Amino acid sequence: MRTPLIFAISIVFLLPACAGKPRSPATVPDGPPPTAGPTSTQPPPVPALSGPFQLPALPYAFSALEPHIDARTMQIHYEKHHAGYAKNLNDAVVGGPLAGMAIEDLMREVSRHPAVIRNHGGGYYNHNLFWKNLTPDGRGHPCGKLEITAALDAAFGSFEKFREAFSAAAAGRFGSGWAWLILGADGKLAITTTPNQDNPLMDVAETRGVPLLALDVWEHAYYLHYQNRRADYVAAFFRIIDWEEVDRRYQAAKKAL
Numbered sequence: 330m331r332t333p334l335i336f337a338i339s340i341v342f343l344l345p346a347c348a349g350k351p352r353s354p355a356t357v358p359d360g361p362p363p364t365a366g367p368t369s370t371q372p373p374p375v376p377a378l379s380g381p382f383q384l385p386a387l388p389y390a391f392s393a394l395e396p397h398i399d400a401r402t403m404q405i406h407y408e409k410h411h412a413g414y415a416k417n418l419n420d421a422v423v424g425g426p427l428a429g430m431a432i433e434d435l436m437r438e439v440s441r442h443p444a445v446i447r448n449h450g451g452g453y454y455n456h457n458l459f460w461k462n463l464t465p466d467g468r469g470h471p472c473g474k475l476e477i478t479a480a481l482d483a484a485f486g487s488f489e490k491f492r493e494a495f496s497a498a499a500a501g502r503f504g505s506g507w508a509w510l511i512l513g514a515d516g517k518l519a520i521t522t523t524p525n526q527d528n529p530l531m532d533v534a535e536t537r538g539v540p541l542l543a544l545d546v547w548e549h550a551y552y553l554h555y556q557n558r559r560a561d562y563v564a565a566f567f568r569i570i571d572w573e574e575v576d577r578r579y580q581a582a583k584k585a586l
């Protein structure tokens with residue numbers, strides 16, 4: 330009788346790691362538009378911008394990622410920092426030859442363009458990806474039969490070793506910048522970091538590749554809640570990664586090689 334009982338208890342303890350709320354795209358309910366602000370439980374309205382580069386709609390409320398990222402930080406980050414990069418990018422391209430280009434193409438040949446494209450175009454692209462990498466339904470590691478799970482094991486030895494290496498890279502990025510998981514042109518996964526608003530798509534990047542996972546380590550991303558404790562912020566980030574989105578990006582990047 331004891332073995333079945335132990336088995337049942339084991340299942341109970343094992344299940345929560347990958348169980349949880351069913352994953353479904355966030356929808357905005359009928360009725361009046363959601364109220365902007367850190368206490369709203371609805372995804373915020375998208376700030377109106379003039380120009381070809383618009384902000385993506387956040388699929389969750391500013392408060393949805395608490396306690397890992399606080400609502401006030403999310404609101405300032407999205408409505409002020411990200412919107413600011415987008416506005417400055419639009420101001421730089423409107424009426425000129427770059428206005429019709431995709432942001433990815435601007436990044437790939439960024440050395441040919443004015444510095445504003447590198448700084449504010451980078452900020453626009455990086456944050457677009459960052460929001461998509463996050464989810465209130467994070468489980469701390471990839472779940473289910475995701476290709477990225479096996480790929481991380483093959484590249485880094487285990488998910489835990491990947492987490493340690495990525496966290497060390499993020500902690501070690503001096504000053505403001507980003508940590509990345511990328512797929513290189515050689516078909517291999519790699520961890521890299523970039524300064525300021527650079528990213529691995531850029532032709533000026535030390536290590537180039539297709540970004541799959543992005544972590545913003547600028548102080549504006551965490552200082553209100555974590556102050557100087559970047560390592561705690563990085564650990565919290567791992568609780569809210571959307572591995573299904575990372576897996577989608579991984580599969581798309583592999584096909585495009």
Ligand SMILES: [Fe+2]
Pocket residue numbers: 406410456545547549550
């Ligand atoms: Fe940021």
